[in-house]
Amino acid sequence: KIKASGLKLQFCTNETQATREGFVKKLQGMGFDISAAEVTAPAPAACRILKERSLRPHLLVHNDLVPEFAEIDKTNPNCVVIGDAAENFTYANLNEAFRVLIGMEKPVLISLGKGRYYKETDGLKLDVGAYMKALEYACDTQAEVVGKPAKMFFESALAEMGVPPQQAIMIGDDIVNDVGGAQRCGMRALQVRTGKYRPCDENHPHVKPDAYVNNLAEAVDIILQQL
């Protein structure tokens, strides 16, 4: 419906357990009309930073994400990129990433998100933010976070569409990462009452959405009515 109306559309995800191609394939299977070019994701954003600053990463990421870094020089690393590595978060791999960082005069740690945890069918899992904090503490450094709610991440999504923030609306279920991040970037933001949404979000001390909607379909209908 959004696409048929002529509005521009970009999908912003913090997914780092798969390439955009893998992510898109999953959504296509659910019936979404979506291509990889319409997805703004942390790994490609990190690749841009790595190229701009001539950084050669040591990767601590999920196996399925590695192809996103195919064109990046990874020899003789001078930074660490950490994503939601899941089963790759082993004691040995964490020590190895730590040794790369502590061996640098000024450790450079780039984190593909700062989520605390998430839920899978077999239970809650620690997210990349927890492991980021472990490395930050051990190396006495601060990570550069790529992905929502980083301002630069939303700006790169806007640049993809060629739209200024005042003319864009973010729709998301995460009060801090989706709504708060987009608003700090100058966009309006709707929170859907599905997914990660919790009733207590409506009393959040810092973030207030421009409006609530019951679900994504309702958000789309309301937006189209106002055209």
Added chain:
Amino acid sequence: KIKASGLKLQFCTNETQATREGFVKKLQGMGFDISAAEVTAPAPAACRILKERSLRPHLLVHNDLVPEFAEIDKTNPNCVVIGDAAENFTYANLNEAFRVLIGMEKPVLISLGKGRYYKETDGLKLDVGAYMKALEYACDTQAEVVGKPAKMFFESALAEMGVPPQQAIMIGDDIVNDVGGAQRCGMRALQVRTGKYRPCDENHPHVKPDAYVNNLAEAVDIILQQL
């Protein structure tokens, strides 16, 4: 020499990869006259806290440390105790400890130290403090740290000897955990220029030892000369 002089002696360690018995055996092998009762260590200190507050721990510790908790009820856990678990710091074990904490109304995390890292023959390793920070962030809570430099830890060593802090001297190689911790407890503290000591410690922004000594033997000789 200290013992022969009639002075009281207590060994304060942050070792959490072995029981006191295991630790003492190692030192006896090096020629030290030492028994488990003369050792103040984080695990027994944690056991006292667990008993006092009727806490039943989920343990994330080194296999060799588990016997220290033999007498503690560990059924239906209502807190997590984390030590330097080394190879036990697996993705699965960290998620499990996290799930125990996040399932509590007010997560109780007791950490046997807050070291950032240490060196072993095969390289640098992340210490318990890094994993403590990961769980703190994921659960939005703050750990209670047992062991040096916690004031209560030094106080329990003093209680073992029956000596007030003004009459005790700490000798250690760690400017923050040994020297700073003991001084904040009202003791005097010497830093040895061996082990963890680094020349830059002498410019530490917050901690200044009462004196420096070249090694443990020199510290003992100086103390005995002043009797």
